[in-house]
Amino acid sequence: MSEHEQFISEEDRELKRIREKRLQELMQRKLEMSAELAHVTDSNFNEIVNEHPLALIDFWAAWCAPCRALAPTIEELAAEYAGKVFIGKLDVDENPETAELFQVLSIPTLVIMKDGKEVGRIVGCVPKGNIQTALKKHMES
Numbered sequence: 001m002s003e004h005e006q007f008i009s010e011e012d013r014e015l016k017r018i019r020e021k022r023l024q025e026l027m028q029r030k031l032e033m034s035a036e037l038a039h040v041t042d043s044n045f046n047e048i049v050n051e052h053p054l055a056l057i058d059f060w061a062a063w064c065a066p067c068r069a070l071a072p073t074i075e076e077l078a079a080e081y082a083g084k085v086f087i088g089k090l091d092v093d094e095n096p097e098t099a100e101l102f103q104v105l106s107i108p109t110l111v112i113m114k115d116g117k118e119v120g121r122i123v124g125c126v127p128k129g130n131i132q133t134a135l136k137k138h139m140e141s
Contacts, residue, residue, distance in 0.1 A: 037078050038088035042097040045090070049113040052086035054138055056131070059102070059109040061093050066125035067108040073128045077135075085135055114138050 040048055040057055049055050058074050060067035078087040092099040092107060102111055102118070112120035112134060120134050 037075060038086070040088040040090040040095070040098075042095040045095075045098045046116075048086065048088060050116045052113075053115060054084070054135075055086040055088065055113040056081075056135065057111045057113065058087070058089045059092050059099055059104045059111065060089055060107055061091060063093075064107050070108050070125045073131070076128065077131060081135065084139065110134075112138055 038048070045057075049057070056077070058067075058070070060071075062068075074087065074089065077085075081087060090098060092104060102109075104111075106123050108123075108125060110122040110131060111118055112122075119138055122131060122134060
C-alpha cells in the first residue's frame with residue numbers, strides 16, 4: 001500500500017469514528033430532550049393533552065413537601081417513558097383554572113389523560129411502581 005493510500009485509509013477510519021461519536025451524542029441529546037419535563041399551564045393544557053394520546057400531568061406546588069418528594073420519581077418516569085407518554089408538571093398556584101376545572105383539592109395529584117380525557121388519577125406521594133402500573137394499564141388499552 002502506498003503512502004497516499006495509507007493516509008486515505010487512516011482518514012476514512014477517523015471520519016467513521018467521528019461520525020459514530022457524533023451520532024451517539026445526537027441520540028443522547030434527543031433522549032435527554034424528550035425526557036425533559038414540560039411545564040403545563042392553563043393556556044397550553046388543552047393543546048398538550050389533545051396532542052398526545054397518553055399524558056401524565058403532575059399537579060403540584062413549590063411549597064408542597066410531598067410534591068417535592070415525588071419530583072425525582074416524575075423525572076425518572078419522564079426519562080423511562082420518553083416517546084411513549086407525555087409527562088408534564090402543572091403548578092397549581094400559577095395555573096388555578098385548570099386545577100379548579102379538574103377539582104384538584106390535594107397535591108400532589110397525578111392525572112392520566114388519554115385522547116384528551118381523564119382516565120385515571122393518583123393522589124398523594126405514592127411509590128413509582130403504582131404510577132407505572134397505572135400508566136401501563138392505559139398504554140395497553
